[in-house]
Amino acid sequence: xxxxxxxxxxxxxxxxxxxxxxxxxxxxxxxxxxxxxxxxxxxxxxxxxxxxxxxxxxxxxxxxxxxxxxxxxxxxxxxxxxxxxxxxxxxxxxxxxxxxxxxxxxxxxxxxxxxxxxxxxxxxxxxxxxxxxxxxxxxxxxxxxxxxxxxxxxxxxxxxxxxxxxxxxxxxxxxxxxxxxxxxxxxxxxxxxxxxxxxxxxxxxxxxxxxxxxxxxxxxxxxxxxxxxxxxxxxxxxxxxxxxxxxxxxxxxxxxxxxxxxxxxxxxxxxxxxxxxxxxxxxxxxxxxxxxxxxxxxxxxxxxxxxxxxxxxxxxxxxxxxxxxxxxxxxxxxxxxxxxxxxxxxxxxxxxxxxxxxxxxxxxxxxxxxxxxxxxxxxxxxxxxxxxxxxxxxxxxxxxxxxxxxxxxxxxxxxxxxxxxxxxxxxxxxxxxxxxxxxxxxxxxxxxxxxxxxxxxxxxxxxxxx
Amino acid sequence: xxxxxxxxxxxxxxxxxxxxxxxxxxxxxxxxxxxxxxxxxxxxxxxxxxxxxxxxxxxxxxxxxxxxxxxxxxxxxxxxxxxxxxxxxxxxxxxxxxxxxxxxxxxxxxxxxxxxxxxxxxxxxxxxxxxxxxxxxxxxxxxxxxxxxxxxxxxxxxxxxxxxxxxxxxxxxxxxxxxxxxxxxxxxxxxxxxxxxxxxxxxxxxxxxxxxxxxxxxxxxxxxxxxxxxx
Numbered sequence: 001x002x003x004x005x006x007x008x009x010x011x012x013x014x015x016x017x018x019x020x021x022x023x024x025x026x027x028x029x030x031x032x033x034x035x036x037x038x039x040x041x042x043x044x045x046x047x048x049x050x051x052x053x054x055x056x057x058x059x060x061x062x063x064x065x066x067x068x069x070x071x072x073x074x075x076x077x078x079x080x081x082x083x084x085x086x087x088x089x090x091x092x093x094x095x096x097x098x099x100x101x102x103x104x105x106x107x108x109x110x111x112x113x114x115x116x117x118x119x120x121x122x123x124x125x126x127x128x129x130x131x132x133x134x135x136x137x138x139x140x141x142x143x144x145x146x147x148x149x150x151x152x153x154x155x156x157x158x159x160x161x162x163x164x165x166x167x168x169x170x171x172x173x174x175x176x177x178x179x180x181x182x183x184x185x186x187x188x189x190x191x192x193x194x195x196x197x198x199x200x201x202x203x204x205x206x207x208x209x210x211x212x213x214x215x216x217x218x219x220x221x222x223x224x225x226x227x228x229x230x231x232x233x234x235x236x237x238x239x240x241x242x243x244x245x246x247x248x249x250x251x252x253x254x255x256x257x258x259x260x261x262x263x264x265x266x267x268x269x270x271x272x273x274x275x276x277x278x279x280x281x282x283x284x285x286x287x288x289x290x291x292x293x294x295x296x297x298x299x300x301x302x303x304x305x306x307x308x309x310x311x312x313x314x315x316x317x318x319x320x321x322x323x324x325x326x327x328x329x330x331x332x333x334x335x336x337x338x339x340x341x342x343x344x345x346x347x348x349x350x351x352x353x354x355x356x357x358x359x360x361x362x363x364x365x366x367x368x369x370x371x372x373x374x375x376x377x378x379x380x381x382x383x384x385x386x387x388x389x390x391x392x393x394x395x396x397x398x399x400x401x402x403x404x405x406x407x408x409x410x411x412x413x414x415x416x417x418x419x420x421x422x423x424x425x426x427x428x429x430x431x432x433x434x435x436x437x438x439x440x441x442x443x444x445x446x447x448x449x450x451x452x453x454x455x456x457x458x459x460x461x462x463x464x465x466x
Numbered sequence: 467x468x469x470x471x472x473x474x475x476x477x478x479x480x481x482x483x484x485x486x487x488x489x490x491x492x493x494x495x496x497x498x499x500x501x502x503x504x505x506x507x508x509x510x511x512x513x514x515x516x517x518x519x520x521x522x523x524x525x526x527x528x529x530x531x532x533x534x535x536x537x538x539x540x541x542x543x544x545x546x547x548x549x550x551x552x553x554x555x556x557x558x559x560x561x562x563x564x565x566x567x568x569x570x571x572x573x574x575x576x577x578x579x580x581x582x583x584x585x586x587x588x589x590x591x592x593x594x595x596x597x598x599x600x601x602x603x604x605x606x607x608x609x610x611x612x613x614x615x616x617x618x619x620x621x622x623x624x625x626x627x628x629x630x631x632x633x634x635x636x637x638x639x640x641x642x643x644x645x646x647x648x649x650x651x652x653x654x655x656x657x658x659x660x661x662x663x664x665x666x667x668x669x670x671x672x673x674x675x676x677x678x679x680x681x682x683x684x685x686x687x688x689x690x691x692x693x694x695x696x697x
Contacts, residue, residue, distance in 0.1 A: 002581060009569035362565040365526050366626075367554020367582045369547055459526040463561070 007379035010352065011387075017348055022388040024344040028337035029392020029439055030399060035333050036431045037400055037423035039326045042412065044140040044427055045419060046319055047286060050312045052135045055099070055280035056289055058315055059083070059296070062306045065314075068277060072106050073229065073268055076275030077307070084279060086303070092295055096288045098137065101130040102276035104264040108227030110164075110239075110257060112172040115185075119171050121164075121225065123257040125264020126280075128154035134282050140427055143420045154242065159263055162239040164223070165256030169244035177221045178244045225257065229270040237267045248414040318414065338442055341388075345446035349381055353454045360454050361462025370455040377454050381447025382440065389439035393432055400425045473634055473666045474500040474523055479532030481518050481689075492518040494689040495532065500668060500682070502633075505660055507677055508670045510686035516670035517638055519686065523668060524557050524636045525549045537633045554582040558627030558665075560637035560656075564619040566611040566626075572618075573598065573607035576625045583630055597625040600662075601655060617648035621655065628659055635660075637669045641676060650675055 011018045060068065064075035077083065080102050087093055087100045104125035111118035131154075154161050164172075166180055175183035220240040229235045239259055247253035265274040283292055289311050300307050313319050353360070360373055368376075400423035409418035425432060481493040492515045500506050500523075510516050521527035522534060525541050526549075534542040537556045544552060558579075559565075566575045576597055580590040598604050601621040611619055620640060627635050637656070641649035657679050660667045669676055677683060677697075685693035 006567075006569060013569060358563075358565065359567060362559075362561065363567065363578070364550070365524065365553065365559050366579055367550050367552075367557075369550040372582075460521050463526070463565075 003375055003379045004383065007376065007383045010356075010376075011380050011383055014351075014355070017351065018384065021344055021348040021384055022391055025341050025385065025388020025439055025443065026392035026395055028341050029389050029435060030396045031337050032330075032334050032435050033392065033396035033425055033432060034399060034403075034423055035330060036428070036435065037396070037425040038421075039330050040428045040431065041142075041422045041424045042326060043323055044424060045142050045412075046322060047312075048138060048140055048142045050316050050319055051139075051282060051286065052137050054312050054315055055101075055134060055282040056286060056312055057281040057283070057293065057296070058103075058310045058312075059279040059281065059307050060277070060310065062308045064277060065308060065310055068105075072104070072277045076269070076277060077279065078273060078275050080276045080279060083305070086299065087279075087281065087296070090295070090299060093292060093299075096283050096285075096292050097281055098284055099130055099134055099280070099282040101127050101134075101280050102261055103278045103280050104261055104268060105277050106227055106264060106268050108225055108267070110168070110172065111224045111226065112174065112221070113224060114222070115173040117172050119168065120255060121168065121257045122252065122255045123225070123259060123264060123267075125259050125261040127156060127261050128158075129156045134280075137282060139285055140424075143422055154258065154260055156260070158240075158242075159260050160238060160240050161220070161242045162223070162257055162259040162263070163243050163245055164241055164258075165253035166244045166246040167250060167254035168256055169241070171254060172223065174221050174241060174244065178241060180244050223257075225259075225267055227267050229268060229272070231270070231272070233270075235267055235270050237263055239263065246416045248416050338438075341439060341442050342446045345381055345384060345443050346449060348384070349377060349447045349450035350453070352380065353377065353450045356454075357457065357462050357465040360457055361459050361465065364457070364459045365463065373455040373457075374448075374451045377451030378444055378447050381443045381445075381451070384447075385440035385443025388443065389436040392439065393436055396425060396432075399423075471502050472499040473502040473537060474498065474668075475533075475535040476522075476529075477533040479522065479529045479534055481515075481522065481527070482530045492689055493522075493529070496686070496689065496691050498684060498691050498694075500666070500684070502666050503664045504666060504681040505657060505679055506666070506668045506682045506684065507680035508668065508684045508686060509672070509677065510670075514686045515689040516686055518689075520636050520638050520668065520670050523634070524559060525553050554579065555630075556633045558630065558632040558635040560620070560623050560627045560635065560640045562639040562642045564611070564616070564623045564643075566619055566622055568611050571608050571610055572603055572614065572622045575611070575622050576629050579626060579630045593629050594625075597629040600628075600659065601625045615648075616644050617652060620644060620648075620652050624652070624656060624659060628663060628665065631663065632665060635665050635667045637667065637671075639671050639673070640669065641671070641673045646675070649673060653679055 059077070061075040061077050068075040084100045084102070088097055106123045106125070108121055108123065109118055110121040154163060166183065169175060169178050169180055170183050173185040175185045220242060223239045223241060224236050225239055226234055226236050239257065247256050261276070269275060281292070283289065293309050293311065296309055364373065404422045408421040410421055411418050476496055476498045478495045478497055479493055480491065480495050482489055482491050484490065496519065508516050508519060518527070522529055523536060525536060525544065529542050532542070534540070539552065541549065541552065567578065570578065573594055577590050577594045580593060585593070595604070598607050601624055603618060603621055603625070606614060606618060611622070614622065640656070641652055644652060653675050656667060669680070671677065681697055683695045683697065684691060685695070
């Protein structure tokens with residue numbers, strides 16, 4: 001205790017130098033905390049968005065993940081409602097699972113035959129009310145994004161309604177009808193001779209009585225979606241576009257079609273058994289993934305179901321890649337800050353030793369061992385580290401609060417709408433304590449070299465020093 | 467130890483060191499016995515080896531050859547840890563430049579050697595206050611060295627040297643940085659303290675006042691003991 005007391009007094013002998021050292025440690029701590037808080041925000045924000053859109057787990061027929069994109073019909077899950085019932089009513093799972101809902105992924109051709117244009121599409125079919133519930137997931141209390149709150153959702157009752165990408169709308173000449181900003185319908189000059197009417201698949205879309213009625217009353221733009229059914233025959237359904245939503249990736253924006261799951265089933269399975277290509281499971285907490293995955297595997301084995309489970313990091317590989325990238329940048333910044341602290345403290349402590357040579361000689365003559373001198377200077381590094389790291393922590397919290405309150409937003413890669421810039425220092429309970437400890441240890445480590453130098457001084461030489 | 471015994475016995479001690487590449491023979495086979503519980507002075511011109519001898523006696527330096535016994539212990543072959551513990555237990559130092567620890571108050575400076583000896587807090591407090599009172603600095607116990615005069619600082623240094631009850635107190639020209647009046651008061655104080663505590667004092671000094679007080683004078687010249695005189 002006396003050693004720490006003396007250390008505290010010694011570091012304020014040259015208060016300007018010590019304050020600069022504390023400032024250097026503090027600024028380094030602020031840089032690490034703020035960047036760490038930003039990284040945490042990106043990670044938790046990304047996770048929140050992925051989990052809202054894709055859930056935590058996807059259940060597929062075995063092989064779908066690797067081969068299903070080419071032939072979704074072949075990998076349909078039969079009696080999926082029973083499977084969902086089994087998951088949501090399992091006594092061990094029900095407290096962990098929020099939603100289990102079907103999802104269909106499919107490919108085909110979308111045509112706007114009023115304008116004589118068509119394009120390949122990537123479609124997803126889902127239960128709108130359950131997706132809306134999935135968007136409520138916010139385990140990390142991330143700030144809500146205005147665009148998400150205002151998102152035009154499909155409804156369960158509007159079976160033929162749909163949402164398409166803005167690029168898709170542009171190519172299908174729906175900009176004017178959907179009132180898309182900065183988008184004008186430009187009818188391309190035909191370079192290819194028009195296809196014979198009899199060869200156009202439009203003839204397949206024989207309007208049913210109900211469709212004819214809908215066309216009469218529904219003012220929404222209509223698309224005809226063509227896909228191959230389970231039997232291999234082409235099938236067409238009509239989709240009425242509610243809205244166009246820009247997608248983050250251009251290729252996706254140019255081909256995105258979201259629809260009610262029952263419409264997707266009608267397109268993919270025709271009049272046959274209605275299946276789904278996957279089941280999304282959203283959990284209450286991300287940390288439950290391993291446990292829930294294990295339980296699901298057990299359930300599938302017990303019921304002899306040939307299914308596979310993928311978590312959101314496997315479904316969206318970009319998540320892991322982004323985390324790896326951010327950790328690399330964070331480590332780089334932390335290493336630079338660490339080096340700055342290291343050299344600052346070595347310099348300060350070396351100066352402290354050089355200024356106190358005579359004093360070192362005196363207290364050694366009085367009977368203090370070499371180890372005593374060593375500990376005295378290490379204690380000074382320790383106190384400097386504590387003061388600097390504590391100052392840095394407090395400053396980080398104040399600056400982070402200021403940034404969070406400022407309302408600054410930005411558009412991250414693969415996003416289409418602004419995300420509030422927030423520094424989530426407290427979301428990761430380890431960030432501040434670990435940084436604080438590392439800075440203190442770094443300060444202690446940096447002072448060992450000068451302390452050893454002080455401890456090894458020859459007493460008579462030290463006493464002679466002027 | 468009775469008054470006829472020696473606190474220090476040096477037999478044919480040499481000390482050689484290097485100043486750059488030049489070898490300097492500071493002590494050239496000195497043999498000396500310094501009596502216990504006395505006021506002893508080592509005199510000699512600059513460069514004669516007085517400070518080197520005091521450094522050896524204080525176990526802050528070690529001889530190149532010869533035998534050396536301080537306070538009944540062979541010290542020439544002690545390692546650093548043993549020498550540190552030995553100094554903490556047995557030897558008090560009074561320096562020419564006072565050498566107080568600037569961040570410690572007068573009280574804490576005096577208490578410091580007791581901390582090194584791991585004395586209990588209550589005992590430390592009692593001994594420190596008693597010693598500060600003895601040197602007349604009770605009222606200045608909370609002052610830092612830079613708030614004290616030269617004489618007061620040397621009084622603190624004397625209290626620091628004596629507080630642990632050492633067998634041997636070494637003082638390297640303790641009055642050199644003081645005016646003659648203050649110097650005399652310091653010598654008076656040391657003499658009184660020596661009489662009261664029955665400690666062995668060894669000075670190196672040019673100061674005639676110090677020599678007047680001394681009971682035994684050792685004169686060193688060119689690294690050899692040339693004269694030994696009882697006062």
